Amino acid sequence: MTEQKENKTLSVQALRRLPDYLHYLKGQNPKKDQYISASTLANALRLNEVQVRKDLAAVSPTSGKPRAGFEVTQLIQGIEDHLGYHSVDEAVLVGAGKLGQALLSYEGFRNAGLNIVAAFDSNPEMHHTSLDGKYVFPMDKLVNLCQRMKIHIGVITVPTTHAQEVCDLLIEGGILAIWNFAPVNLKVPSHVYVRNENMAASLAMISQHLKQQYQKDSMEVSSS
Amino acid sequence: MTEQKENKTLSVQALRRLPDYLHYLKGQNPKKDQYISASTLANALRLNEVQVRKDLAAVSPTSGKPRAGFEVTQLIQGIEDHLGYHSVDEAVLVGAGKLGQALLSYEGFRNAGLNIVAAFDSNPEMHHTSLDGKYVFPMDKLVNLCQRMKIHIGVITVPTTHAQEVCDLLIEGGILAIWNFAPVNLKVPSHVYVRNENMAASLAMISQHLKQQYQKDSMEVSSS
DNA sequence: GCATAATCGATATAGTATTATCGATTATGC
DNA sequence: GCATAATCGATAATACTATATCGATTATGC
Structure with a gap:
């Protein structure tokens, strides 16, 4: 070993x-x-x-x-x-919108040790359809499925307004780590790890950089 | 002022x-x-x-x-x-796949000072279709459109294999900042700022945390 | 073989970011 | 009004990260 x-x-x-x-x-x-x-x-x-x-x-x-x-x-x-790429972890994804679908169909995660085994969505039209081989289930199956399959990672790609309630469900299902794409600060018990994918923060860095760039440029112009 | x-x-x-x-x-x-x-x-x-x-x-x-x-x-x-939210910056997006579409339809960016004005894709079937009000153009329009509209931000959501070539095009179009979702280290001139959205790194943190968690748990069990 | 140059590991220094502490200030309630 | 407690700003202490330096090691080419 x-x-x-x-x-x-x-x-x-x-x-x-x-x-x-x-x-x-x-x-x-x-x-x-x-x-x-x-x-x-x-x-x-x-x-x-x-x-x-x-x-x-x-x-x-x-x-x-x-x-x-x-x-x-x-x-x-x-x-x-x-x-941790050698110990593939299983995950569920909640919110099968555009972003959710993008993540579901991203094959790269598999190599990176993440295997999304199922998706959940509140929209009945999506239920039991398959997106890239993963089935979309109604929300009320979430807790039970997570528990039964001993899933430990949950991916949240729902609108901000529903993120916390989804989060609570995941925790009820026994999730230990959450990958959160909604711009909210989720409240979780201390044993649960939350990783926020903060798009807004990234944007901020970009716009910050451009601003400084403009400033510098205008200074150079005015001083020459 | x-x-x-x-x-x-x-x-x-x-x-x-x-x-x-x-x-x-x-x-x-x-x-x-x-x-x-x-x-x-x-x-x-x-x-x-x-x-x-x-x-x-x-x-x-x-x-x-x-x-x-x-x-x-x-x-x-x-x-x-x-x-920099008060100076809304205009951006173009290249790669209208699932992830690209997710970003195009994410209204939150508008409030955060980013306005994606157009998308580009190499797939002819997508051309001139509209995704959430934004048109998808063929790649050969990219440089010209960026230059004419004085766009300064480019979002890259193409497969890894094409990221660098798209990057080069964007730079030719006068882009100053790149928001890169492809897992590549882009080569750019020094005046161009690259912000990598590193999904793999996020995943690593999660799996790292879970691993430590398991370790800790098993230690507690074995020592009790 | 032996000098050379590239690379390593270790340790020291510098730079950032976070957290703690403390005196100064001011709303609140008696 | 005055004591109290919450909050502030500033500065100091700690922790974390990145970079520089240097002697030790070893492939390469003569």
């Missing part, structure tokens, strides 16, 4: 970088480049070299070889371990 | 919290609660009180009153200023 790796040295920020590393590594030819150096990775992803080295040291099962780098296959293995 | 507020004290993390503050404040009754305290907000959003106070101090045009708090309307004004 692969011994349980200590994850303590891995910061939240580092965890966010792992998918990027993984993506890059998977794009490599394992025959041609058996090893990869932290420097190379850092350069490709525009990160600091030391930072990358530290991250890799934390996830790699074997340590890096001077002059060569880290073994690519080992790295991939290590990163996927840390990301 | 409202004088240009100095944004320097506002950290990236703080910026991420602003949409949450805003959402909460908008949910308040301005007649009933003219003032709101940092403590109240902190409690509602489960944040540290001092942190909230610092954030509010940075965005509020007027300082808070002891014992009362900050004026709600002023705060909303201040936050929206900082988020």
Whole structure:
């Protein structure tokens, strides 16, 4: 058995970088480049070299070889371990609107360790239809199905107004982690983890950046 | 003219919290609660009180009153200023698949200062159809339309394989900021800002949390 | 083989972000 | 009016993250 790796040295920020590393590594030819150096990775992803080295040291099962780098296959293995890609978790999705459908049909999640096994929606017209192989059930089946299947992850893609009530149902069904796409601060008991996908925050960063850009530009113009 | 507020004290993390503050404040009754305290907000959003106070101090045009708090309307004004919601930026979206459609039909962006004016897709069947009032154009119209309309934001919701080429087109069209939903590290010139919507990273956090949870649980069981 | 240069790991430093503390201010209720 | 308690702003302490530096290690090419 692969011994349980200590994850303590891995910061939240580092965890966010792992998918990027993984993506890059998977794009490599394992025959041609058996090893990869932290420097190379850092350069490709525009990160600091030391930072990358530290991250890799934390996830790699074997340590890096001077002059060569880290073994690519080992790295991939290590990163996927840390990301939990090897233990596929089952999830349910609530809200089969456009966003919900987009997520349901996104095959990439499967590789990333998330398997959405069923969807729920309050709209009767959608019931028992199949979206990309996943059936849409009425809301009143939710709690029971989650409990019976021991599902631990719930994805919320319903309108803001219904997010909290859906959240409550999921918790009743025994969900332990919620991936929330509605812009609300969900109230949950302490044992439940909520990950907010905050589109508005992302937007804010973009618009903030553009604003600063404009400001800088206008300053340059006026001072020249 | 409202004088240009100095944004320097506002950290990236703080910026991420602003949409949450805003959402909460908008949910308040301005007649009933003219003032709101940092403590109240902190409690509602489960944040540290001092942190909230610092954030509010940075965005509020007027300082808070002891014992009362900050004026709600002023705060909303201040936050929206900082988020750039008062200068609605126009954007184009490339890739009218499920995710693209979800974003097109998400009305919330309008309030958040983003107005998607047009969509592009390589699939001829979609051309000139209208999704939620936005027309889908063929790819070869992209550069010209962006330039003519002076669009500065591009949203990429195409498959990974085409993301970079779409990105290049957008830049050719004069785009300054890119909101990228494809899991690729886009190569862009230094004046272009890229905001990656990293679903995989979010997933990682969830699975990481669940893993720790399981570990903790099993430890508790085995030690009892 | 041996010098060279690339890379590593470890440790130190710098930079950010969060949380704690404290005196000053002011609404509230007696 | 005056004591009280809630809140503020400022500053200090802590924790977290990123970057720089340096000696140790090892592939590469002569």
